[in-house]
Structure formats: structure tokens, C-alpha cells
Amino acid sequence: MQWHTEQKQTATQLKRAIRSARHFFLLCCTSAFLTACATKPPATAFDRPITHALSPTENTPLRAALEPLEAAHPGESGFRVLSSGTDALQMRIALARAATKTLDMQYYIANEDTTGKLLLGAALYAADHGVRVRMLVDDLNFKDIDRIMAGLNSHSNIEIRVFNPFGSAREGVFERTTNVFTQIGHFTRRMHNKAMIADNQLAIVGGRNLGDEYFNASEVLQFRDIDVLAAGPITADVSASFDDYWNSSVAYPLGVLNKQKFDREELDQTRDDLRKHWRTNADPYNAKPLNATPLATQIAGKQLGLTWAQAEFEADQPEKIESPSPDYVSPPMKRLGELMKDAHKDFLVVSPYFVPHDAGVTALGTLTHRGVRVAILTNSLAATDAVAVQAGYSPFRVPLLQQGVELYEFKPRQDTPTAGIAGSRSRASLHAKTYVIDRRILVIGSMNLDPRSAHLNTELALVIHSPELAAQVADIFATATAPERSYRVTLADGAQLAYLRSIGAPLSPLVWTDVEDGTRRTYIFDPQAGLYRNALTGLFSLLPVNAEL
Numbered sequence: 373m374q375w376h377t378e379q380k381q382t383a384t385q386l387k388r389a390i391r392s393a394r395h396f397f398l399l400c401c402t403s404a405f406l407t408a409c410a411t412k413p414p415a416t417a418f419d420r421p422i423t424h425a426l427s428p429t430e431n432t433p434l435r436a437a438l439e440p441l442e443a444a445h446p447g448e449s450g451f452r453v454l455s456s457g458t459d460a461l462q463m464r465i466a467l468a469r470a471a472t473k474t475l476d477m478q479y480y481i482a483n484e485d486t487t488g489k490l491l492l493g494a495a496l497y498a499a500d501h502g503v504r505v506r507m508l509v510d511d512l513n514f515k516d517i518d519r520i521m522a523g524l525n526s527h528s529n530i531e532i533r534v535f536n537p538f539g540s541a542r543e544g545v546f547e548r549t550t551n552v553f554t555q556i557g558h559f560t561r562r563m564h565n566k567a568m569i570a571d572n573q574l575a576i577v578g579g580r581n582l583g584d585e586y587f588n589a590s591e592v593l594q595f596r597d598i599d600v601l602a603a604g605p606i607t608a609d610v611s612a613s614f615d616d617y618w619n620s621s622v623a624y625p626l627g628v629l630n631k632q633k634f635d636r637e638e639l640d641q642t643r644d645d646l647r648k649h650w651r652t653n654a655d656p657y658n659a660k661p662l663n664a665t666p667l668a669t670q671i672a673g674k675q676l677g678l679t680w681a682q683a684e685f686e687a688d689q690p691e692k693i694e695s696p697s698p699d700y701v702s703p704p705m706k707r708l709g710e711l712m713k714d715a716h717k718d719f720l721v722v723s724p725y726f727v728p729h730d731a732g733v734t735a736l737g738t739l740t741h742r743g744v745r746v747a748i749l750t751n752s753l754a755a756t757d758a759v760a761v762q763a764g765y766s767p768f769r770v771p772l773l774q775q776g777v778e779l780y781e782f783k784p785r786q787d788t789p790t791a792g793i794a795g796s797r798s799r800a801s802l803h804a805k806t807y808v809i810d811r812r813i814l815v816i817g818s819m820n821l822d823p824r825s826a827h828l829n830t831e832l833a834l835v836i837h838s839p840e841l842a843a844q845v846a847d848i849f850a851t852a853t854a855p856e857r858s859y860r861v862t863l864a865d866g867a868q869l870a871y872l873r874s875i876g877a878p879l880s881p882l883v884w885t886d887v888e889d890g891t892r893r894t895y896i897f898d899p900q901a902g903l904y905r906n907a908l909t910g911l912f913s914l915l916p917v918n919a920e921l
Contacts, residue, residue: 415624420533422619423506425611426474426572433668434470434573441671441680442604449604450678451836453844457588460580460599461487462662464568468494470667471570476614477507478567480818481581484520486649487589488582490659492520493646499529500643507532508618510563523642525626526635532626535563535617536693561693563617564818564829566599567610574667575602575610577834578816579805586803589657593757595803596782596852598722598845600816600834603671603678609685613832620690681838686817688830704819704833705826708807709735711835717810718745720849724782724802726750727764727822728772737775745778749853751802752781752884753909754900761822763909769861770881779861780853783886784900802852806845814842855887859899872896 429435441450454460468475468491475498482488499505505527511534525532569575578599584590586597602610617623654660670676686704712719712735719739726748728736736746753762772779782802807815817833819825836842852858864872864883872879880896887893898905 415621418625418628420623420625423504424615424619425476425569425608428572428605428608428611430473430572432472432571432573433666434472434571434671437668437671438573438604441674441678445604445680447605447682448680449602449606449683450676450680451603451683451834451838451841452601452677452679453841454576454578454599454601455848457580457586457594457597458658460576460578460597461490461587461589461657461659463576463599463601464491465494465659466662466667467568467570467574467576468498469663470574471498471503472501473503473571474569475503475505475571476567476569476611476618477505477582478563478565478614478617479508479582480510480562480564480566481583482507482509482521483581483583485584485589486653487584487587487657487659489520489646489649490653490657491582492524493650495530496524496527496643496646499524499527503529505530506614506618508535508563508614508623509533510535511538519638520642520646522626522630523639525630526639533618533623534626534629535620535624535690536561536622537624537629560824560828561696562829563690563693564825565613565617565687565832566818567614567832569607569611569614572611573603573607575607576600577602577610577818577832579803579818587657592799594800596800598804598806598816598848600836600841601676601678602683602834603676604680606683606685606834610832613685613687617690617830620694622690622694679838679840681836681841683837684835685832686835687832690830692830700827702819702826702831704817704831707835708815708819708833711809711813711815712739712807715739715744715809718747718808719810720806720808720846721746721748721821722750722802722804722806722849722852723748723821724751724756724804725758725761725765725820725822725824727761727824728768729823730771732821733768733771733775736772736777740776746776747778747780747849747853748772749780749782749802749849749858752783752859752901753898753905754902755782755784755799755801757801759905759909762905764822766909770863773861773863773882780858781861781884782852782858806849808842808846808849811842811846812839813837814845816845855885855892859884859886859895864896868894 454463475495477495484492495505495507509532521532524530566580567575567577576599579597580586580599585593585595588594667676684707686707688702688704692700692702739746750765753759756762769779782800784799784801805817805819814836815833816836817831819831819833825831861882861884864881868883869879877896884895884899885892
């Protein structure tokens with residue numbers, strides 16, 4: 373038997389690294405609590421008009437194109453899975469260009485990078501053509517925004533709001549860092565929803581934020597993600613949820629938080645810059661193809677590849693953050709739990725941040741004990757962008773496997789540039805959140821299977837009753853869990869443990885297997901993770917942060 377392991381990691385090295393990290397953490401906490409918290413008036417104290425989505429019956433080209441299709445599929449909506457970053461970027465730009473009256477965007481992260489500027493340029497194009505643009509972002513990652521978004525906010529047809537701002541953009545980095553420790557309850561509750569809606573007729577929901585790493589455009593990190601385009605009646609439910617957040621008491625106008633003020637001349641310069649950026653980058657990043665033919669024309673000609681099916685939309689209320697309560701039950705999580713319990717054949721889970729806790733292990737074990745195949749794909753320690761979550765997940769690997777759950781961990785390197793979860797050769801990290809029940813129901817949205825999604829963040833999810841779409845995502849799952857793309861985690865058997873004893877190696881209860889260049893490999897430690905990530909995992913496992921994961 374051949375074993376491939378990382379460099380030897382001694383207990384002394386790990387303890388030293390963990391001890392140093394703990395000291396640093398305590399110093400940060402001490403410094404933070406010596407600094408006063410920043411305060412700000414409620415959002416209701418500012419000029420912030422209440423606005424709502426366009427009526428779904430309003431006459432628009434998208435409405436005219438969809439009306440006969442909806443009549444042919446009563447009670448159903450149309451869907452298209454966006455499994456590649458290129459498709460997802462193209463469709464978002466196409467939505468912005470297709471809007472004639474309203475464009476709404478709700479995101480946890482919105483970066484002003486290469487693809488972000490393409491999307492902001494598309495939004496500006498819509499606004500310049502009379503479209504009302506509303507953009508809601510969760511605190512903009514606690515950093516002051518660049519001039520582009522501030523400039524766009526000065527456009528008469530564009531309004532940007534910040535949900536649950538943790539630190540005013542007028543504060544410095546130190547003040548914001550201080551708030552992380554002094555207002556931890558406020559800091560940990562975030563708007564994790566992701567949606568983009570054109571004329572209340574078409575919507576994109578799923579796992580992707582706005583940033584290069586979500587659209588195969590980053591040379592450093594490639595998030596493997598999945599969205600879905602929704603058309604027809606279900607879009608009104610997505611819009612209603614957006615309105616709830618947009619008009620909530622913790623949605624602040626960007627202008628009162630950001631110190632940058634722009635006049636018309638500077639807005640013109642922003643417009644010129646975005647147009648130049650489009651001319652330079654639209655072709656290299658495949659932003660144009662869907663725009664060759666207007667979406668309304670594609671829909672009318674049945675060229676958009678929509679699958680019609682019954683669907684449900686579930687979303688948290690903003691009150692989950694505005695007025696936290698231990699009695700709150702998350703509608704997306706509750707509905708997924710109901711569907712999971714009704715599974716008869718299989719339950720396929722893609723959750724990059726997966727922390728089941730004892731209750732989750734028990735629930736999944738109940739399924740396997742009655743013959744349901746339960747298979748989980750999550751990030752490996754080497755692939756994850758959130759090592760703290762790995763510390764919450766890793767203690768449950770053995771119990772899950774003992775319950776008969778199949779466990780796969782996504783590899784940080786992907787060799788074949790194919791569409792879907794598996795993709796380019798850059799460092800890869802799983803980010804999709806999809807759930808398939810019996811190959812007949814697809815649940816897709818922003819929700820992970822972890823306490824954070826259940827109790828802290830707000831989330832949304834589409835429940836699509838479509839064997840065709842469920843099978844499509846199940847096939848993507850099969851590709852992503854192949855040994856070339858993911859490690860299979862299993863319990864060490866008697867022969868493997870005997871071999872470890874014979875060579876004097878640590879007795880690991882787990883083994884990881886994969887295939888590289890046609891060769892099957894086996895590991896007894898988290899593969900490719902290295903000392904630093906293992907040390908951080910050890911540190912977080914010692915801290916009382918399970919409820920925040």
C-alpha cells in the first residue's frame with residue numbers, strides 16, 4: 373500500500389503555532405475593548421424614500437415575450453441553470469441591458485474589479501436609458517468604496533443602499549476592526565442574499581456574489597458556483613423579498629455613509645471610464661455573446677433554454693437581523709428540512725461551509741438508516757476560504773461516516789477547464805449551495821448547511837419541482853465528486869490501520885483518496901493543507917466560536 377502524505381507535522385510545531393495565534397487574538401481583543409464603539413443614527417433619520425418593485429403586469433418587452441409562455445404553462449415559471457462563471461456573467465449583463473423600467477440588485481459582496489466594472493457599466497447603461505436602478509449591498513465588506521460606485525450613486529436613476537452597516541465608511545480601518553470585537557453580535561449578522569431582477573420579470577438567484585473570483589476571471593482564486601435564471605410568476609416573490617430589505621430600518625443610503633461626493637462632471641468621467649473599461653474587457657471576459665440578440669427576442673423565439681416547472685421561493689425576513697430572536701425559524705432552512713425528511717432515494721448536498729452539529733448528524737443518519745443515499749460535497753481544508761468553518765466541520769466527519777453518509781471534499785486544484793463546478797487551473801474553492809432530492813426537486817440559493825445560515829445570516833432559496841433540472845444538477849454533482857476533482861473521505865479500515873502501525877505512523881481514523889494523473893493516492897492527513905492551515909484549524913477548534921460558524 374502506498375501512502376502520500378504532506379511534510380511531517382510534529383506536535384511541537386502545531387502547539388507553538390496555536391499558542392502564538394492565541395496570543396495575537398488576545399492582544400487584538402484587549403486593544404479593541406479599550407476603544408469606544410462608533411454610533412450612528414437609525415436609517416429612518418435620513419432622507420430615504422419607500423419604493424417598491426414594478427407591477428408584474430406592467431407592459432414591458434420582457435412581459436410581452438413571457439406572457440404567451442406563461443399561458444402555455446399555467447402555475448409554472450421558467451428556469452435555466454447557470455453552471456459556469458461565463459454564463460452567469462453574460463446573463464447578468466443581459467438582464468441589465470434587457471431592463472426597460474426597473475433593475476434591482478441585492479448582494480452580500482459587490483467588488484469594483486474587472487467583472488464588477490462590467491456589471492456596474494451595464495447598470496449605468498440601464499440608468500442612462502431611463503431605468504430605475506436600486507442596489508442593496510451588505511456593508512461593502514467594511515471598506516470604503518472606490519469612486520465608481522460613489523459616482524453612480526449620484527445618478528438621478530441610481531440609488532445604492534447599505535444593509536446593516538457595521539462601521540460608517542467615514543471611520544478608519546482601526547475603528548472598524550475595533551467594532552468587530554466590541555459589537556460582535558451586530559457584526560456577525562449579515563445579509564447573505566443574492567438576487568438580480570429585471571422589470572420584475574426575470575431574476576437571477578444563487579450563490580454568486582459580484583467579483584472576479586465568481587466569474588472565472590481571477591488569476592488567484594476561482595469559486596465554483598451555480599446560479600439559476602428564473603422567469604415568470606416566481607420573480608414577483610423575489611421582488612417582494614427585495615422590497616422588504618430595501619425598505620427595512622437597517623438599509624442606509626450610501627450617501628450618508630460615504631465621504632465621497634460627486635457632481636455631474638465627475639459622473640460623466642465615471643461614465644467615460646466604464647465605457648473604456650467595457651471596450652477593453654468585454655470581449656476577453658466573454659461579456660457580449662448574450663447581448664447580440666435582446667433577451668425579449670430570445671424568449672419569444674424560445675431560444676433561452678427555459679425549463680418550465682412549479683416552484684417556491686423562500687427567504688428570511690430582514691427582522692432576523694433587525695430584531696434577533698431565539699425563537700426565529702428560518703423559512704429556507706425549514707423548507708429544506710421538510711423536503712429532506714421526505715426523501716426516498718437520495719439527498720445530494722453541495723455546501724461549501726458545512727457544519728452539521730449533532731442535530732444534523734442525527735437527521736442525516738435517520739435518512740441513511742432507511743436506505744436513502746446521502747452524499748455531501750464540501751470544501752477540503754486546502755480549498756476552503758474559511759478555515760474557521762473547517763474547525764467547526766472537521767469534528768463531525770467521523771460521526772457522519774459512521775452514520776453511512778458519503779463525504780467528498782473539493783480539491784484546491786482543477787485540471788480540466790469545463791463548465792460547472794469543476795473548472796480552470798487556478799486555485800479552486802467550492803461556493804455553490806445546491807440540494808437535490810430524489811432527482812426530482814432542486815433547491816438552490818444562498819443558504820449553506822450551517823448554524824450561520826440558520827440563525828445569523830439572512831438567506832434565500834428557490835425550490836424547483838423539476839426532474840429535468842434536478843437531474844442536471846445531480847450530473848454536475850457526479851462530475852464534481854469524481855476522484856480527479858474531489859477527495860473521497862472514508863473511515864480507515866483494519867488493513868489500513870495495521871499498515872500505519874507497521875510503519876510507526878499516527879493512527880488516523882480517516883483516509884482521503886483521489887486520482888492524480890491516473891494514479892490513485894491515499895492520505896492520512898488533510899491533503900495539501902500544510903502546517904499553517906492545520907494550525908489555524910486547531911486554534912479555532914479551541915475558541916468558543918461554534919455558534920458563529
